[in-house]
Structures are given as C-alpha cells and as structure tokens.
Amino acid sequence: MQRRRDLLKIAAGVAATSFLPKTIYAQTGTKKLSLLTWNIIDMEPLFKQWFATFQAQNPGVEIEWLDKKGPELPAFYQTQLAAGTPPDIVDIQGGLGLEWGGQGALLDLTPMLEKEPEVRARFNPEYLANWVFEGKNYLIPFYVSKSLLFYNKPMFKAAGIEYAPKSLDDILSYAKAVSGADRTGFLTLNFDWLYWPLFRMQGVDLLTADLKKPTFNTQAGIETADKLAKATGDGSINKISWTGRWVEPNGAFAAGNVGMMHAHSSAYFFVKTQGSWITPETIGIAEVPGFWSTPNSHGWAISKGAKNPELAWAFLKFVTEKTQAMQFARGRTLTTANGEVDKEFLAELDKNDPTAAAVLRTQIEHTDKLTGNWRLSDDSSVKNIVWAEMQNIFLGRRDAKTALAEAEKKVERELRRA
Amino acid sequence: MSLETRNPVGSAKRVGAVAAPASAPGWYQRRRTREAMLIACFLLPSLAIFLLYRILPLAWNAVLSFEFWSPLKAARFAGLDNYAEMFFEDDVFWQALTNTLIFIMASPVAILLALAVALAVNSDLKGAAIYRTIIFLSYPLMSVAVGIVWRWLYDERGGFINFVLRGTGLITDPIPFLQSFGWALPSVILADIWQVIGFYMIILLTGLQSIPQHLYEAARIDGAPASARFLRITLPMLRPSLFLCAVIGILNSFTAFDLVYVMTGGGPAHATELLVTHIYNMGFGETRFDYAAALTVVQFALLVILTFLANRAVGGNAGSVESA
Amino acid sequence: MARLTLSALRKSYGAHAVVHGVDLDVADREFIVLVGPSGCGKSTILRMIAGLEEITSGTIAIDGRVVNEVDPKDRDIAMVFQDYALYPHMTVEQNMAFSLRYRGFAKAEIKRRVGEAARMLDIEALIERMPRQLSGGQRQRVAMGRAIVRDPKVFLFDEPLSNLDAKLRVAMRTEIKALRQRVPVTTVYVTHDQVEAMTLADRIVVLDKGSVQQIGTPEEVYETPASTFVAAFMGAPPMNLVAASLVGERELELPGGARLPLPARLWARLDGARASDIWFGVRPEHLVPARDAGKAEIMAKAGVVEPLGSDTMVQFDLGGATLIARMPPKSVRAPGDPLALTIDAHDVHLFDRASGKRI
Incomplete structure (x- = not known):
C-alpha cells in the first residue's frame, strides 16, 4: 500500500516538478551539500560526527542528508534527476552506478583522481576499476563486498565430504550428496546477478570483450545451464535460489538444512544471528571455485548536476580518508577497499572475531576475478532478458538450448536498440 | 417562482406574449451566474489538485510515450x-x-x-x-x-x-x-x-x-x-x-x-x-x-x-x- | 368463505410479553380493524396471522384449520405493508404478477388477473413503470393490486396509509372502503388512527399494552366505550373524563360543585362500594348550550376557543379539570364568554376509578 502510494507520489512529483522553472532550485550564496545514502540509517551517529568534523574544516558548509531504503533509492534518485534537482552526492550499489554514469547522470571523477594520485592510491585498483565506463571513473568505493561460499560443516561431515568444492561439478556432486528429504545441497542469492560466477567458472561469459555480442550461447553455456536445471529438478539446488531475494535464502541456510550458500560477506552477519547451529567450528568459509565472484559494492558518486562539485569531491575525499574509513569499517564490520584500512582492520578483527575476519578476508582477495557487471548503459535490460530465460531453464520450463538461443536473439536486439 | 422563470429559454420567447415582468430573465441570469461562480469557487481547490496531480501527469505521460527521453537526454520525437x-x-x-x-x-x-x-x-x-x-x-x-x-x-x-x-x-x-x-x-x-x-x-x-x-x-x-x-x-x-x-x-x-x-x-x-x-x-x-x-x-x-x-x-x- | 379465529394468542420475546392472550373471531368477509397506540401489539398480531412472527402460545385458525405451523405462502393470505414493499427492480406488472408465478398460474390467467386488478385500481397506465417512478398513492395502489390478484382468503393491511400525507390519506381511505365493497374479503387492518378505524371497520378491536380493551362495531366502541382507555382513544377530541362522586339521591357531584341528576338506568348499576369513586365521562358534542341558562348544569367561562367552521371547540375549566365542548359555530366568540351547558343524562358515561372499566 505504502509503496503504491509512494510510487504515485513520485510519478506525480516527476510530472509536477518538471514543469517548474529550474531557478527555484538554484542555490546561490550558501555552500550547501546534499547527500543521498542507501539504507545506512543505522550509522547516523557516525555520519553526524563526520558532518561536524567536515563543517569544522570547511566553515559555512551546510549538509543536507537523506537516507533511502533498498528499493526506494533508485526511483527516488531518478525522480530527482528528472526534476533537475539531483543530490550532490549519491551512494550507489552494484552495477547501477555504471548504468547511471553511462547515461550521463554522474560526474566523471577521473580528472580529480588523476590530479590527486594519493587519493587514487587509497583504493583497491580492481574495485575502483569496476566503476569505469568508457574510460571514465564514475564512482569511488565506499564499502565493498563480493560473493563467497558458505557451507554447513556438519552436513558435509555427515555426507563424508572433507573439502570445500573446487569446481562446479564439485558443487553439484556435494550438493546431491548432502541433500535429502528436507535438505537441499546448494543455494545462491540471485539478485544483482549473483549466480553468474557459476557460469564464469565454466568459462562462459555473457558478452564479448567489446560488449557488442552475446557469447553465452555456447556448448559450455548450454551444459552449465543444463546441469543447474538438473540439480534444481532433483532437489540438490534449492529452488529459492531462482526466485528468492535476500531474507528467504539466508533464512533457509540459517535454518540449517542447506549444504552450501553462495552469498556475499554481509550475509554472514545476518545468518549468524538467525542460525543457532552457526559457530566458528560449524560454518565453512571458502572462495567460489575458480575465485570468481560477483561484487555488490557501494560507491560514492557526484551527480553531474551537483551545484558544488568541488565541495562534493572534498567530502568524498574526507569520508574515504583513513580515519573515517576505519571508523566506518569498525562500525559496520566490513571492508572499504581502502587497502591500508582493510589491512589494519582485519588484523584487529583476527583477534576479536576470527570467523568474521576470515569472511571479510575473502572480500579483498582475488579482486581480479570480479564478474556480473558489464560496462553497459543498459546493463539491467540485458540482464533481465537473460535472467528470465535462465529461470525458464532452471525451473524446467524450457530446455537450455532453446532458451539460450532465444536469450541470445533478444540480447542482440537489445544491444542494437541501445 | 412562475413557470416562465423556471425555463430561461421559454421565458425569453414568451416575455412579450404573457407580459411577464421584463426584469425576470435578467435577474434570473444574474442569479444563475452568481450561483455558477460560487460553485466554481467551491470546486476550484479540488479541481486544481486533480488537474495538477492527475491530469497533468497523465497528459505529460501521454506526450512522453511518443518520445525518446531519459532524465538526462533531451527529448526526441519517437513517433510510434x-x-x-x-x-x-x-x-x-x-x-x-x-x-x-x-x-x-x-x-x-x-x-x-x-x-x-x-x-x-x-x-x-x-x-x-x-x-x-x-x-x-x-x-x-x-x-x-x-x-x-x-x-x-x-x-x-x-x-x-x-x-x-x-x-x-x-x-x-x-x-x-x-x-x-x-x-x-x-x-x-x-x-x-x-x-x-x-x-x-x-x-x-x-x-x-x-x-x-x-x-x-x-x-x-x-x-x-x-x-x-x-x-x-x-x-x-x-x-x-x-x-x-x-x-x-x-x-x-x-x-x-x-x-x-x-x-x-x-x-x-x-x-x-x-x-x-x-x-x-x-x-x-x-x-x-x-x-x-x-x-x-x-x-x-x-x-x-x-x-x-x-x-x-x-x-x-x-x-x-x-x-x- | 374464510373465517379467522385467534384463541388465547400470546407473544413474548424472552421474558417480555407483548401480546397477552388475544381472542378474536373474524367472520367471513368481515373487515376488522386492530387499533391502538404504538406498542400495543397490533402489528405483532397481524404478523403472527401472516406467519412472519412465531406464535408463543395460543392458536390461529383459518376456516377452522390451525395454521400455527403453516408457512406464510400456504396460509392463503395477502398482505399490504406500511412501506408497500414493492420490488424496486420490477415493473408494476411484474410486481403484481410475482406471487401468481409461484402459484402455477398460466400466463394468460396471470395477465387477465393483473389487468383486472389494474383496472379496478385505475393503474392501467402505470403498468410498465418501475416503483421509483410512482407517487406514494400510486405505490399504495400497486401494493393493494398485488394483494388483490391473489384472491386470497384473508387480506392483511399493516398501517397502509401512514406513509401518505393527510389529504391523500383521506382519499385512499375512501378508496379502500369502496374497494372493499367490490372485493368483499375477510380483512384484518392495523392502524393507530382511530378515524381510519371508525370509517373502515365492521368491527373494531381496541388494543392497549398487548391486551384487548374492547371489540365492537364502530358505534358500540364510540357510544359505549368499555373503559376509560377506549373512551379517550376513540374520538377526537377525546371524551372528557373527570373525577366525580355521588351525593344525595341519584346525584353526581362534579369538580367545582356542579350537580347532575343520574338516570335510573345508571343508578341501578351502581352499588354502594364504588359509589364515591368514579370517573365521569361526556363526549364534547354532548355538552350542549342550555336553552334556559337557569336550568344549566354547568356554568363556566370559555378558555381557549377554536372555531373549526362547522363547529367551535371550546375549552373551559371546571374545578381544576379542563374540559372541551363542541359548540355550534359562532355560539362562543372569545375567551371569557360565559358558558351555560347542559348534559342529557343518556350521554353520561361512568367508569370505575380503580379499574377504569365502564359501569
């Protein structure tokens, strides 16, 4: 109900505000900075502290902060864009940053990063490079995560399995071995294209390097999809993998009857509080076979329409500085892609919570094997097309050959359209 | 109220014939206008809201459907x-x-x-x-x-x-x-x-x-x-x-x-x-x-x-x- | 040919009794009016006859057949409701034909009967209309038409005129009377209006608080009311009732000291025990101006004077009690005018003070 109303309001707002003269919004004189973050209201005390420090360093600056929940932020930001009043700074998750950058909503940060190499040097280069579209760097890392493999050690032990899987075939055979009446073997979160490492580890990629043509409709692609469909059909893979989003798959794993879960690091902190079986001894933590993973990071961007880009850039430098980044890492128990900070923080965490440290360590290793986002301005359209056909395959409505051929045709059309 | 004044068209035609008071239709028209204005005044706020939040977005939406447009790009006519x-x-x-x-x-x-x-x-x-x-x-x-x-x-x-x-x-x-x-x-x-x-x-x-x-x-x-x-x-x-x-x-x-x-x-x-x-x-x-x-x-x-x-x-x- | 018999009919809702043992024998083709103030149980009795209300005890018989457990549709009755209860989504014709359709009549017969009833009620022109397009009086006719087409053993009317305005009510009353002469069917008619009761009824049943006060022809009920309740309820303005006591030989003393000789007829019925404790009653029209002021029984001064054209209603005070006299027009003109009234001994009504019963 609420969302429906919100949508109506947004739609009405888009229409209404677009008719108003832009000058109403033009700020003159004051140095005002607006900031939009994504579902991080729990960090309010820290943010307030940062604002105070930043304002002390930059007298006369006014900061307007707005936080939006998961599904609301994209719609809100786009509405503000349409209205010509985008917030100066926006916190964007996943591939959306590239898409918006590609569509021209965001400021290219490359010149700043070039002018100030010491800022660039803060960040893990692969995480930073993840947000480059056509040579332009649109975001810098705020906090980062990528997928890894959690497994249920007691279930593995009961099935006589001693090691974490090293390949897709391992995953599927282990999954079959541990599954049973009420147990399933494997589960992946699927939003933000998290399932793609399963294909990537088989050497299947979505598009050619120049992003002009689909490359997934190959023998390997069809085989991989077939295998996943078969495993889903016989109960080795939990069906929630292909329909659930966040709470359900995590809840299922936490309930203790799923052998493996492919998810990102933040899932650990969620399942730990939900599953009574989870202890440092019982939960297995491993890299995905082939070290492939899908990032799900948050980055900072500056809107192209920002009134004070210099001030915004100053703020971004400030929040990604060692002191602030360290405070944030401690506050949320996460990695920031600030190399120095992550190193120190993990050393600290090793002493307090070695399991969490082991989880987070995977987040800053093998960052050269990130997959699941393509540098396209219509990334999500392409993904949606493929995803629908993948669901058809995995849930047994279509055979892999037909479905992938169909998906290929549609992706080609979409690439032409864009 | 007489039958004539109840029907302004009829009364105008019959003014001469039945020698109705000449002022009746004029008075009646004025009263009608005043009433209409009063009704309009009462309706205006809700009409304005309806127009602003329902009709305008709808109209804009209709226009938009014949264009190529994104928040950051100038609109281009797209026909059908x-x-x-x-x-x-x-x-x-x-x-x-x-x-x-x-x-x-x-x-x-x-x-x-x-x-x-x-x-x-x-x-x-x-x-x-x-x-x-x-x-x-x-x-x-x-x-x-x-x-x-x-x-x-x-x-x-x-x-x-x-x-x-x-x-x-x-x-x-x-x-x-x-x-x-x-x-x-x-x-x-x-x-x-x-x-x-x-x-x-x-x-x-x-x-x-x-x-x-x-x-x-x-x-x-x-x-x-x-x-x-x-x-x-x-x-x-x-x-x-x-x-x-x-x-x-x-x-x-x-x-x-x-x-x-x-x-x-x-x-x-x-x-x-x-x-x-x-x-x-x-x-x-x-x-x-x-x-x-x-x-x-x-x-x-x-x-x-x-x-x-x-x-x-x-x-x-x-x-x-x-x-x- | 239908006789309706109610025997010791009772109705209670839980511990609350609303009808206390009513006995009534309605002859074939008789028009009975149940009259009384609201809450007297008259509608409940009617609804029990119709079968819409369960009977707590006692019996209802139609032509000697006890119908206590018989479904309304099998009692062969027709009822006209206060709000007419016309089916709003059916035309007048469909409304009138509705009951016939469920009684296995052939189409032609239905058409004939509806047409006949419509003619009788002068609503032929309305036959295609919907109830919402009709005036109150027209709806009333349709409701009656719906009852007539059935040709039932018993007609039941539940305050059928109370939703009409005063003028229309008088007209419809006359029409019901005329209709009744053309279609003589055993009828029970409920009203709270004593004029309707008087004008329509063969016999009136006066009810109060769930009990029968009196059953009789309109004349009987009016001329020899069985109790103070009936005396006050029937007649407008009501009968004058004042406390009185017997003095001397065959004389009645009214408030204010006026004395009235009693005829032997009444005197014979009085015995010593209740002689000093009675209500004296006289209808307003029986307080007549004395030809000879010296022989007047009542001397008073006019209070409120209401000229009605045909009569003039005069209120006056008699030893603290207010009485009303129906006087010839223009006989009294203004408050304060002296009144010299006389009462024919035959027009005197006496009631027991304790029970209110007629002596």
Missing part, C-alpha cells in the same frame, strides 16, 4: 516506436497483459466468495459481528506484510500449506508454489483475494443491509422459495454493490504492485508479471521512462475501457444504493 516495440517485440508486455487479464477474471471468484461470507455474517449467526471484524481485518494490512506472510505459507519446504497438504495426504511431494510457472500466478491471486475479500464483504454487507426486510416478507407471503428470494430480490438489489466490487477488482488487478513485488518480483520468468510491475521495471529498473510511459498509456486505456464496460453493465450507477 515505443508502441511498435511494445506490440511487436516485447514478449513481457504480452505476458504481463495476459496475467493482468487473468488477475481481473479472478475477481468475480473473489466477489462470489465475499458474497457467501457476507450472507453468512449478515444472518443471525452468533458472534457475526466478531467474524465480520476478523474477515475485514485482512484488508487494512499492508500488502507488503501480507506478501511476506504468504511467501512463508507457500514455501516449498517449511511452508504451512505444503505441511498441511502433505500431512493430510493430499500430495506426496511438496509444491513449489511461487517457484513454479503454473502455480505462481494462482498463488499470488489467492493471496490477493484473501486480502481484498474483507473489503468486498463490507461493501456487499452494506448492500445487503440496505435491502428492506419487508421485501423478503412480502416475497415469503407471495410464495417465493428461498432460492427465488435470493435470485429475484437479493441479487438484483445487490447489483450496484456487486458492480462496485467488480470495478474495484479491476482497479486492484492493475495496482496489485506491492503484493507481486514482494511475493515473486514478477517471476519466475515473468510468470506473475503484471502491467504495473512491468511498468515499474521499465521505468525505475531499466531507466526507460519513455517506454514505461507508453506502457502506462496502454494500461490506462485498458482500465478506462474495462471500468466503462463494468459501469455500463450496471446502468451507470455502480455503488449507488437503490431504494423503492
């Missing part, structure tokens, strides 16, 4: 390109349209159920008021909460529905309701019916209670059996209420966004995609406002047509209370 894509290339559109129509066709089932419930709680049944309240309670619940609860109920492994079905021996293997192409849409529709049935019931109950008891007594004396009393008195007298429910059902099918969004996100593979979720995905998921606008125009047209037909079926007075 968006519509051509929708009708000839977008399989999801057709799927969403089919699903939406199925959703609509499910509403008579819900209305019949609601009628049965309304008849039951309208009787002298002990505790009818309590049942009435309980049944209505589902309606004001947030759809998001309803969706989440039903997700758990439908769960393949831990869900209550599968637990009961297996426990009673009706099925041996659990049904992956929301993960299956065949079950997903009926499952979502069932949850929607569950939520909206309380609202239908209240409308029908109000309708039932406005039927004068004497009609039933007269019919009993006239010799009409119970079935005839239902068919020849209850149903015709409930017609406005029933069609109000039907119109609400149509609207509900077009706006059942939250429930679908929470329960299935439109999946698996668009099996539960409705026009409204498709519009959302195109607009806010893929930043294609222009295309989403074209979809919206089609949905709007469909909505107007269906509502018009439903209202016509009841003789243009859906929701009114007919009295003797």
Whole structure:
C-alpha cells in the first residue's frame, strides 16, 4: 500500500516538478551539500560526527542528508534527476552506478583522481576499476563486498565430504550428496546477478570483450545451464535460489538444512544471528571455485548536476580518508577497499572475531576475478532478458538450448536498440 | 417562482406574449451566474489538485510515450516506436497483459466468495459481528506484510500449506508454489483475494443491509422459495454493490504492485508479471521512462475501457444504493 | 368463505410479553380493524396471522384449520405493508404478477388477473413503470393490486396509509372502503388512527399494552366505550373524563360543585362500594348550550376557543379539570364568554376509578 502510494507520489512529483522553472532550485550564496545514502540509517551517529568534523574544516558548509531504503533509492534518485534537482552526492550499489554514469547522470571523477594520485592510491585498483565506463571513473568505493561460499560443516561431515568444492561439478556432486528429504545441497542469492560466477567458472561469459555480442550461447553455456536445471529438478539446488531475494535464502541456510550458500560477506552477519547451529567450528568459509565472484559494492558518486562539485569531491575525499574509513569499517564490520584500512582492520578483527575476519578476508582477495557487471548503459535490460530465460531453464520450463538461443536473439536486439 | 422563470429559454420567447415582468430573465441570469461562480469557487481547490496531480501527469505521460527521453537526454520525437516495440517485440508486455487479464477474471471468484461470507455474517449467526471484524481485518494490512506472510505459507519446504497438504495426504511431494510457472500466478491471486475479500464483504454487507426486510416478507407471503428470494430480490438489489466490487477488482488487478513485488518480483520468468510491475521495471529498473510511459498509456486505456464496460453493465450507477 | 379465529394468542420475546392472550373471531368477509397506540401489539398480531412472527402460545385458525405451523405462502393470505414493499427492480406488472408465478398460474390467467386488478385500481397506465417512478398513492395502489390478484382468503393491511400525507390519506381511505365493497374479503387492518378505524371497520378491536380493551362495531366502541382507555382513544377530541362522586339521591357531584341528576338506568348499576369513586365521562358534542341558562348544569367561562367552521371547540375549566365542548359555530366568540351547558343524562358515561372499566 505504502509503496503504491509512494510510487504515485513520485510519478506525480516527476510530472509536477518538471514543469517548474529550474531557478527555484538554484542555490546561490550558501555552500550547501546534499547527500543521498542507501539504507545506512543505522550509522547516523557516525555520519553526524563526520558532518561536524567536515563543517569544522570547511566553515559555512551546510549538509543536507537523506537516507533511502533498498528499493526506494533508485526511483527516488531518478525522480530527482528528472526534476533537475539531483543530490550532490549519491551512494550507489552494484552495477547501477555504471548504468547511471553511462547515461550521463554522474560526474566523471577521473580528472580529480588523476590530479590527486594519493587519493587514487587509497583504493583497491580492481574495485575502483569496476566503476569505469568508457574510460571514465564514475564512482569511488565506499564499502565493498563480493560473493563467497558458505557451507554447513556438519552436513558435509555427515555426507563424508572433507573439502570445500573446487569446481562446479564439485558443487553439484556435494550438493546431491548432502541433500535429502528436507535438505537441499546448494543455494545462491540471485539478485544483482549473483549466480553468474557459476557460469564464469565454466568459462562462459555473457558478452564479448567489446560488449557488442552475446557469447553465452555456447556448448559450455548450454551444459552449465543444463546441469543447474538438473540439480534444481532433483532437489540438490534449492529452488529459492531462482526466485528468492535476500531474507528467504539466508533464512533457509540459517535454518540449517542447506549444504552450501553462495552469498556475499554481509550475509554472514545476518545468518549468524538467525542460525543457532552457526559457530566458528560449524560454518565453512571458502572462495567460489575458480575465485570468481560477483561484487555488490557501494560507491560514492557526484551527480553531474551537483551545484558544488568541488565541495562534493572534498567530502568524498574526507569520508574515504583513513580515519573515517576505519571508523566506518569498525562500525559496520566490513571492508572499504581502502587497502591500508582493510589491512589494519582485519588484523584487529583476527583477534576479536576470527570467523568474521576470515569472511571479510575473502572480500579483498582475488579482486581480479570480479564478474556480473558489464560496462553497459543498459546493463539491467540485458540482464533481465537473460535472467528470465535462465529461470525458464532452471525451473524446467524450457530446455537450455532453446532458451539460450532465444536469450541470445533478444540480447542482440537489445544491444542494437541501445 | 412562475413557470416562465423556471425555463430561461421559454421565458425569453414568451416575455412579450404573457407580459411577464421584463426584469425576470435578467435577474434570473444574474442569479444563475452568481450561483455558477460560487460553485466554481467551491470546486476550484479540488479541481486544481486533480488537474495538477492527475491530469497533468497523465497528459505529460501521454506526450512522453511518443518520445525518446531519459532524465538526462533531451527529448526526441519517437513517433510510434515505443508502441511498435511494445506490440511487436516485447514478449513481457504480452505476458504481463495476459496475467493482468487473468488477475481481473479472478475477481468475480473473489466477489462470489465475499458474497457467501457476507450472507453468512449478515444472518443471525452468533458472534457475526466478531467474524465480520476478523474477515475485514485482512484488508487494512499492508500488502507488503501480507506478501511476506504468504511467501512463508507457500514455501516449498517449511511452508504451512505444503505441511498441511502433505500431512493430510493430499500430495506426496511438496509444491513449489511461487517457484513454479503454473502455480505462481494462482498463488499470488489467492493471496490477493484473501486480502481484498474483507473489503468486498463490507461493501456487499452494506448492500445487503440496505435491502428492506419487508421485501423478503412480502416475497415469503407471495410464495417465493428461498432460492427465488435470493435470485429475484437479493441479487438484483445487490447489483450496484456487486458492480462496485467488480470495478474495484479491476482497479486492484492493475495496482496489485506491492503484493507481486514482494511475493515473486514478477517471476519466475515473468510468470506473475503484471502491467504495473512491468511498468515499474521499465521505468525505475531499466531507466526507460519513455517506454514505461507508453506502457502506462496502454494500461490506462485498458482500465478506462474495462471500468466503462463494468459501469455500463450496471446502468451507470455502480455503488449507488437503490431504494423503492 | 374464510373465517379467522385467534384463541388465547400470546407473544413474548424472552421474558417480555407483548401480546397477552388475544381472542378474536373474524367472520367471513368481515373487515376488522386492530387499533391502538404504538406498542400495543397490533402489528405483532397481524404478523403472527401472516406467519412472519412465531406464535408463543395460543392458536390461529383459518376456516377452522390451525395454521400455527403453516408457512406464510400456504396460509392463503395477502398482505399490504406500511412501506408497500414493492420490488424496486420490477415493473408494476411484474410486481403484481410475482406471487401468481409461484402459484402455477398460466400466463394468460396471470395477465387477465393483473389487468383486472389494474383496472379496478385505475393503474392501467402505470403498468410498465418501475416503483421509483410512482407517487406514494400510486405505490399504495400497486401494493393493494398485488394483494388483490391473489384472491386470497384473508387480506392483511399493516398501517397502509401512514406513509401518505393527510389529504391523500383521506382519499385512499375512501378508496379502500369502496374497494372493499367490490372485493368483499375477510380483512384484518392495523392502524393507530382511530378515524381510519371508525370509517373502515365492521368491527373494531381496541388494543392497549398487548391486551384487548374492547371489540365492537364502530358505534358500540364510540357510544359505549368499555373503559376509560377506549373512551379517550376513540374520538377526537377525546371524551372528557373527570373525577366525580355521588351525593344525595341519584346525584353526581362534579369538580367545582356542579350537580347532575343520574338516570335510573345508571343508578341501578351502581352499588354502594364504588359509589364515591368514579370517573365521569361526556363526549364534547354532548355538552350542549342550555336553552334556559337557569336550568344549566354547568356554568363556566370559555378558555381557549377554536372555531373549526362547522363547529367551535371550546375549552373551559371546571374545578381544576379542563374540559372541551363542541359548540355550534359562532355560539362562543372569545375567551371569557360565559358558558351555560347542559348534559342529557343518556350521554353520561361512568367508569370505575380503580379499574377504569365502564359501569
């Protein structure tokens, strides 16, 4: 109900505000900075502290902060864009940053990063490079995560399995071995294209390097999809993998009857509080076979329409500085892609919570094997097309050959359209 | 007031003939104008809001559907390109349209159920008021909460529905309701019916209670059996209420966004995609406002047509209370 | 040919009794009016006859057949409701034909009967209309038409005129009377209006608080009311009732000291025990101006004077009690005018003070 109303309001707002003269919004004189973050209201005390420090360093600056929940932020930001009043700074998750950058909503940060190499040097280069579209760097890392493999050690032990899987075939055979009446073997979160490492580890990629043509409709692609469909059909893979989003798959794993879960690091902190079986001894933590993973990071961007880009850039430098980044890492128990900070923080965490440290360590290793986002301005359209056909395959409505051929045709059309 | 002044046209013609006071029509016209202005003054605020929040967005939306436009690019005339894509290339559109129509066709089932419930709680049944309240309670619940609860109920492994079905021996293997192409849409529709049935019931109950008891007594004396009393008195007298429910059902099918969004996100593979979720995905998921606008125009047209037909079926007075 | 018999008819809702043992024998083709103030149980009795209300105890018989457990449709009765209860989504014709359709009549017969009733009620022109397109009086006729087409054993009317305005009510009353002469059917008619009761009834049943006060022809009820309740209820303005006591030989002392000789007829019925404790009653029209002021029984001064054209109603005070006299027009003109009134001994009514019963 609420969302429906919100949508109506947004739609009405888009229409209404677009008719108003832009000058109403033009700020003159004051140095005002607006900031939009994504579902991080729990960090309010820290943010307030940062604002105070930043304002002390930059007298006369006014900061307007707005936080939006998961599904609301994209719609809100786009509405503000349409209205010509985008917030100066926006916190964007996943591939959306590239898409918006590609569509021209965001400021290219490359010149700043070039002018100030010491800022660039803060960040893990692969995480930073993840947000480059056509040579332009649109975001810098705020906090980062990528997928890894959690497994249920007691279930593995009961099935006589001693090691974490090293390949897709391992995953599927282990999954079959541990599954049973009420147990399933494997589960992946699927939003933000998290399932793609399963294909990537088989050497299947979505598009050619120049992003002009689909490359997934190959023998390997069809085989991989077939295998996943078969495993889903016989109960080795939990069906929630292909329909659930966040709470359900995590809840299922936490309930203790799923052998493996492919998810990102933040899932650990969620399942730990939900599953009574989870202890440092019982939960297995491993890299995905082939070290492939899908990032799900948050980055900072500056809107192209920002009134004070210099001030915004100053703020971004400030929040990604060692002191602030360290405070944030401690506050949320996460990695920031600030190399120095992550190193120190993990050393600290090793002493307090070695399991969490082991989880987070995977987040800053093998960052050269990130997959699941393509540098396209219509990334999500392409993904949606493929995803629908993948669901058809995995849930047994279509055979892999037909479905992938169909998906290929549609992706080609979409690439032409864009 | 004389007959002449009641009809300004007639009075103007007859002024000379019947020697009516010459000032009468002028006075009357002035009064009419004053009245009209007063009415306009009262209507203006709501008209302004209606115009600003309903008509303007709609008009802008219609314009947008014939353009290529994104928040950051200048609009470019697109002619019928968006519509051509929708009708000839977008399989999801057709799927969403089919699903939406199925959703609509499910509403008579819900209305019949609601009628049965309304008849039951309208009787002298002990505790009818309590049942009435309980049944209505589902309606004001947030759809998001309803969706989440039903997700758990439908769960393949831990869900209550599968637990009961297996426990009673009706099925041996659990049904992956929301993960299956065949079950997903009926499952979502069932949850929607569950939520909206309380609202239908209240409308029908109000309708039932406005039927004068004497009609039933007269019919009993006239010799009409119970079935005839239902068919020849209850149903015709409930017609406005029933069609109000039907119109609400149509609207509900077009706006059942939250429930679908929470329960299935439109999946698996668009099996539960409705026009409204498709519009959302195109607009806010893929930043294609222009295309989403074209979809919206089609949905709007469909909505107007269906509502018009439903209202016509009841003789243009859906929701009114007919009295003797 | 239909006789209706109510025997010891009772109705209670839980512990609350609303009808206390009513006995009534309605002859074939008799027109009975149940009259009384609201809450007297008259409608409940009617609804019990119709079968719409369960009978707590006692019996209702139609032509000797006890119908207590018989379904309304099988009692062969027709009822006209206060709000007419026309089916709003059916035309006048369909409304009138409704009951016939469930009684297995052929189409032609239905058409004939409806047409005949419509002609009789002068609503032929309205036959295609919907009830909402009719005026109150027209709806009333349709409701009656619906009852007539059935040709039932018993007609039941539940305050059929109370939703009409005063003028229309008088007209419809006359029509019901005329109709009744053309269609003589056993009828029970409920009203709270004593004028309707007087004008329509063969016999009137006066009810109060669920009990029969009196059953009789309009003349009987008016001329020899069985109790103070009936005396006050029937007649407008009501009968004057004042406390009185017996003095000396065959004399009645009224408030204010006026004395009235009693005829032997009444005197014979009085015995010593209640002689000093009675209500004296006289109808306003029986307080007549004395030809010879010296022989007047009552001397008073006019209070409120209401000229009605045909009569003049005069209120006056008699030893603290207010009485009303119906006087010839223009006989009294203004408050304060002296009144010299006389009462014919035959027009005197006496009631027991304790029970209110007629002596």
